[in-house]
Amino acid sequence: MNTTDVGQRYSATGKLLHWGFIGVFAYGIFKQVNDLSQLEDPDFLRFEFIFACAFLALLALRLWVMRGQGSPLPASTPAWQRVAAKLVHYDMYVALMAIGITGLAIGVVFTLGLRGSALMEFCIAAHEASIAASYGLIALHIAAALFHLILRDGVWSAMVPIFKEGAREGPREEAGAETSS
Secondary structure, three states: OOHHHOOOOOOHHHHHHHHHHHHHHHHHHHOOOOOHHHHHOHHHHHHHHHHHHHHHHHHHHHHHHHOOOOOOOOOOOOHHHHHHHHHHHHHHHHHHHHHHHHHHHHHHHHHOOOOOOHHHHHHHHHHHHHHHHHHHHHHHHHHHHHHHHHHOOOHHHHHOOOOOOOOOOOOOOOOOOOOOO
């Protein structure tokens, strides 16, 4: 790896928000509503509203902090790979936002007393579809991260605090260049 070809590193705040959001997302999946009748408890319903709003606020904060960050992809990364990375990231944010928004919509429709309505069915279907989409996009994101760990091109080390990659030995290595760890 040519060490001058390494892309942007993320800030400590960016890393904290990335890994912290994973914890919030995992908690949301763990504590999910299994039956709409659970929303009849006003305290539970209030908690769900607060959680959905906090989820969306944290996601917005993450997007705001990361907006000025450059790509960790090396300059030599093929254009198709750069486009694919952006698409997966943007689609992941859209799917995650849709989870929060449709969760709020379910709560509003429930509160309005439209529990068995077509509108409620639509909100639930949209919520489930956005969750499924997020799972698929997260799987692609993880697969790409592992791919970059194997490549040892610096992308993994830009965000992941463990298993730091060493520079690859090979003909592209510049004489006397320092390796990043």
